[in-house]
Amino acid sequence: MKITTWNINGVKARLEGALAYLREASPDVICFQEIKSVDENFPRLEFEDAGYNVVTHGQKGFNGVAILSKTPLEDVTPRLPGDDTDEHARYLEATIATQTGAVRVASIYLPNGNPIGTEKFIYKQAWMRRLYVRMQMLRDEEMPVVLAGDFNIIPEPQDAKRPAAWVNDALFQPESRSFYREYLNAGFTDALRACHPEPDVYTFWDYQAGAFQKNDGIRIDHLLLSPQAADRLVAAGVDRFTRAWEKPSDHVPVWVDLAL
């Protein structure tokens, strides 16, 4: 079972590219972030025609997440618990039946948090703390869980071509990296790093300054597996070829293959 995450940076701008990717890669499940669309304007029919069930949690102008699955999505719950005043559309969970049972999947768009020293970084830290609480709950349910999304965290220096360029960025702050380590220490597995210990594994290249041509990237899109999912880990990878397409997203799809 192939589960993919992709920050598409606007579903309207990326519709043709996203449909082309689904035809080519044919993931069983794909989690989108930054759909930048309200639910009513999401091109649901186009994705349904491509063979996917669709659930969205959108908002006007920015943010917004979605989960698409070849098989039905059940127990769909938007919003990360822990702050009823948080209006950002950044989190969506759903359950998908498998041959051996079920897998719980979350599409996550963790706050960017820049610039540091502002409310935005405070909000990011609170959000990371709320996610940690939710992850402990999910882990304790002892079922396969996949947290898939744009975490906006560069976990280690090896996850950036030029780590020194990010030392004042919210994505590489000690607080951000510390939360990521807490997620791993809570029992979750970084699927991509587990399968690819080599250097130069990136998922995002800025649109500016020819970053992709220079492979000046960072690894910020992650797939975290609960123990029951990690037990079934077969492979993981980055589909960086989409970054060379016309009108690319600045992120590329990251996938995991689980024997579920």
Place this chain on the structure above:
DNA sequence: ATGGTCGATCGTCGA
């Protein structure tokens, strides 16, 4: 040092 790129939306924010 500045501006450099996108998307949503239509002046400006978010990334």
